[in-house]
Amino acid sequence: MLAHGVGTGVVGRQRQMRIAEALQHHREVAxxxxxxxxxxxRVNAEVARGVGHQLTKANGARM
Structure with missing residues (x-):
């Protein structure tokens, strides 16, 4: 006779609690x-105005 049966189908309470906690966590996240x-x-995209970006005219080089 084997001391520990293989595939006995017995589920311990510890495992049942982990499964219940995982299901509860899944419900909370959902x-x-x-x-x-x-x-x-709702996000509304604005239609682009003009072609490309226009930069302002420079007043001169800064030094």
Whole structure:
């Protein structure tokens, strides 16, 4: 007879608690993600005006 059976299918309480904690953590994270998405406002891109960037005229070289 074996002292420790292989694949007995017995799950200890310690493992059950870890699984329950992991599921609870997953629910909390998912809930927070939904809250963040609900607070995000729509982003509207502005149409670019003109072609390229225009720099102002320099008053002269600084020395």
């Amino acid at each position: 809930g927070r993600a939904v809250e963040v998405l609900l607070r995000v406002t």
